[in-house]
Amino acid sequence: MLSLDLSGKNAFVAGVADDRGFGWAIARHLAAAGASVRVGTWPPALGIFTKSLERGKLDQSLPGGSEWAPTKIYPLDAEYDAPEDVPADVSENKRYAGLHGYTISEVAAALAHDLSGEGSGRLDILVHSLANGPEVQNDLLDTSRAGYLAAMGASAYSLVSMIQRFGPIMSADGAVVSLSYLAAERAIPGYGGGMSSAKSALEGDTRTLAFEAGRRFGIRVNSISAGPLASRAAKAIGTIERMVDYYAQNAPIQRELEADHVGAAAAFLCSPLAAAISGETLHVDMGYHAMGMIADTDLLTED
Numbered sequence: 001m002l003s004l005d006l007s008g009k010n011a012f013v014a015g016v017a018d019d020r021g022f023g024w025a026i027a028r029h030l031a032a033a034g035a036s037v038r039v040g041t042w043p044p045a046l047g048i049f050t051k052s053l054e055r056g057k058l059d060q061s062l063p064g065g066s067e068w069a070p071t072k073i074y075p076l077d078a079e080y081d082a083p084e085d086v087p088a089d090v091s092e093n094k095r096y097a098g099l100h101g102y103t104i105s106e107v108a109a110a111l112a113h114d115l116s117g118e119g120s121g122r123l124d125i126l127v128h129s130l131a132n133g134p135e136v137q138n139d140l141l142d143t144s145r146a147g148y149l150a151a152m153g154a155s156a157y158s159l160v161s162m163i164q165r166f167g168p169i170m171s172a173d174g175a176v177v178s179l180s181y182l183a184a185e186r187a188i189p190g191y192g193g194g195m196s197s198a199k200s201a202l203e204g205d206t207r208t209l210a211f212e213a214g215r216r217f218g219i220r221v222n223s224i225s226a227g228p229l230a231s232r233a234a235k236a237i238g239t240i241e242r243m244v245d246y247y248a249q250n251a252p253i254q255r256e257l258e259a260d261h262v263g264a265a266a267a268f269l270c271s272p273l274a275a276a277i278s279g280e281t282l283h284v285d286m287g288y289h290a291m292g293m294i295a296d297t298d299l300l301t302e303d
């Protein structure tokens, strides 16, 4: 029987702070396939996330009824590459108080240390499931330079930086997956603030990084372009519930996307079953991306 087996693999999923987003679903699916899964959590969300876990408030179920929890939680702010990049107003902010080692290079060093002697002793799977665009509610045309660059830094460059620093500790058949959205390739009203630009960069970089990191580290780099999900991050867009309904009405498969659909696709892309797939952006959106005209239009009814 064909099986998706990730036993003995070490995974790191960056961008997990509750059980409603794609990161949590991906982590659960990797764990269900046998991987040891560590997660990276944005410092301002760390306290509430760890408390929710301790109090058993998150959906920790795996197929078959067993329970899962991350092997370890690392504070991670993907806006910063090294300690000297963190401005004083951030490091001294009460949401970062008492936390250290949350820049990308420090998390890579901590992982290198923690993984020695565990499973493959290397990082096998890296998932980038994070984004932030402070001006996402502004049209692109009304976005400030600072807002645009902040969206690009947190949501796109962070992948480049992570592969730069995690690549050297990854196993030669390792896999990287990031999360994108259709706004990378089509105009999506309401997805502003430079977030569409960041997703375009993320998808373009997926191809270039697939080549460069493939040659340098032997790893595969892919992206999933997911349909809308009412996650905590997506609620910042303001119209997410209506987008979810719209997709369910107009996609070829008239069903609401669940985070678990993306979790399963990510587990596949990170598995040996996808050994020949790299540089790809895989749509996991009930087929919506294939549509050229909405389905519930008056144009389809006869006079």
Ligand SMILES: NC(=O)c1ccc[n+]([C@@H]2O[C@H](COP(=O)([O-])OP(=O)(O)OC[C@H]3O[C@@H](n4cnc5c(N)ncnc54)[C@H](O)[C@@H]3O)[C@@H](O)[C@H]2O)c1
Pocket: 014, 015, 016, 017, 018, 020, 021, 022, 023, 041, 042, 045, 076, 077, 078, 079, 128, 129, 130, 131, 132, 154, 179, 180, 181, 182, 225, 226, 227, 228, 229, 230, 231, 232, 233, 234
């Ligand atoms: N929800 C959707 O409709 C949708 C659709 C397509 C793609 N995506 C993408 O999926 C990914 C995950 O988002 P989600 O919707 O599951 O929401 P989510 O809220 O579960 O995940 C986003 C995570 O990013 C973290 N984050 C924000 N800034 C960070 C930083 N500087 N450093 C580290 N972490 C940071 C947040 O704390 C949060 O945990 C994102 O890339 C998002 O753009 C979402």
